[in-house]
Amino acid sequence: DVGTPTSANFTDTGLWAGTTYYYVVAAVNAAGTGANSGEANAITIPAAPTGHIATGGSAQVSLTWSASTGAASYVVRRATAPGGPYSDVGTPTSPAYSDTGRAAGTTYHYVVAAVNVAGTSANSSEANAITISAAPTGLAAIGGSAQVALTWSASTGAASYVVRRGT
Numbered sequence: 001d002v003g004t005p006t007s008a009n010f011t012d013t014g015l016w017a018g019t020t021y022y023y024v025v026a027a028v029n030a031a032g033t034g035a036n037s038g039e040a041n042a043i044t045i046p047a048a049p050t051g052h053i054a055t056g057g058s059a060q061v062s063l064t065w066s067a068s069t070g071a072a073s074y075v076v077r078r079a080t081a082p083g084g085p086y087s088d089v090g091t092p093t094s095p096a097y098s099d100t101g102r103a104a105g106t107t108y109h110y111v112v113a114a115v116n117v118a119g120t121s122a123n124s125s126e127a128n129a130i131t132i133s134a135a136p137t138g139l140a141a142i143g144g145s146a147q148v149a150l151t152w153s154a155s156t157g158a159a160s161y162v163v164r165r166g167t
Contacts, residue, residue: 019044020041106157107130
């Protein structure tokens with residue numbers, strides 16, 4: 001027994017997120033308790049995903065998170081600034097997503113929400129990642145006395161460069 005309302009409605013509170021609950025109701029009067037009603041069930045909205053990790057790659061960001069109990073799918077949301085505004089970019093059914101076609105050397109910010117027939121959870125905490133910078137362009141080499149001077153066009157998002165030499 002979870003409640004004894006005196007009217008034909010009741011709200012069951014304090015339930016677990018993403019869990020299906022089954023109910024029957026019986027009428028009570030001075031003569032006693034009647035038979036149970038037919039069964040009804042409902043699932044609660046899933047909890048917001050946790051453990052959200054974003055990893056930058058070449059023109060993509062790979063995302064993973066812990067599965068939310070009762071989630072049928074997820075909504076992945078992306079922003080180019082911390083805290084949003086976010087745009088929905090994917091609806092995977094498993095707790096992973098690859099956001100492809102991203103600009104090189106750019107930081108992206110992500111949140112994820114869990115979805116089921118009852119509704120959509122709150123957003124997860126934000127995770128961010130920077131994509132790999134594009135290859136430098138315009139490399140020029142000028143030979144000198146026991147040295148070679150190199151110049152190139154800067155790559156967006158590059159913190160440093162690796163210079164490789166061969167003969």
